[in-house]
Amino acid sequence: xxxxxxxxxxxxxxxxxxxxxxxxxxxxxxxxxxxxxxxxxxxxxxxxxxxxxxxxxxxxxxxxxxxxxxxxxxxxxxxxxxxxxxxxxxxxxxxxxxxxxxxxxxxxxxxxxxxxxxxxxxxxxxxxxxxxxxx
Numbered sequence: 680x681x682x683x684x685x686x687x688x689x690x691x692x693x694x695x696x697x698x699x700x701x702x703x704x705x706x707x708x709x710x711x712x713x714x715x716x717x718x719x720x721x722x723x724x725x726x727x728x729x730x731x732x733x734x735x736x737x738x739x740x741x742x743x744x745x746x747x748x749x750x751x752x753x754x755x756x757x758x759x760x761x762x763x764x765x766x767x768x769x770x771x772x773x774x775x776x777x778x779x780x781x782x783x784x785x786x787x788x789x790x791x792x793x794x795x796x797x798x799x800x801x802x803x804x805x806x807x808x809x810x811x812x813x814x
């Protein structure tokens with residue numbers, strides 16, 4: 680497992696400024712309290728996803744950090760998104776993670792349901808044809 684570690688850049692926020700490290704390319708997700716962006720790291724040129732969560736109280740901030748820590752402590756797995764770093768600026772917590780170009784989990788589930796529904800329909804029609812095909 681890998682945990683999000685507290686570093687000097689958290690204690691002294693001026694040591695890490697995300698605008699110096701990332702080029703924000705496009706927004707790929709949004710909710711009432713968060714946004715997710717595709718970013719390019721300015722030094723290694725890799726694409727990442729950065730989630731920006733707004734909080735309005737210490738309790739909300741602590742909840743967000745606990746959730747990130749829980750995900751970060753999961754053992755590595757090919758179906759899990761890897762968290763690289765998290766930081767706070769003003770009333771936002773940011774998380775840098777793997778960028779998965781294939782769309783959202785919701786998109787994948789919808790596509791899978793549509794494919795399964797199509798297969799079920801094809802199977803049913805095939806069965807109907809077999810029942811009425813002259814023998």
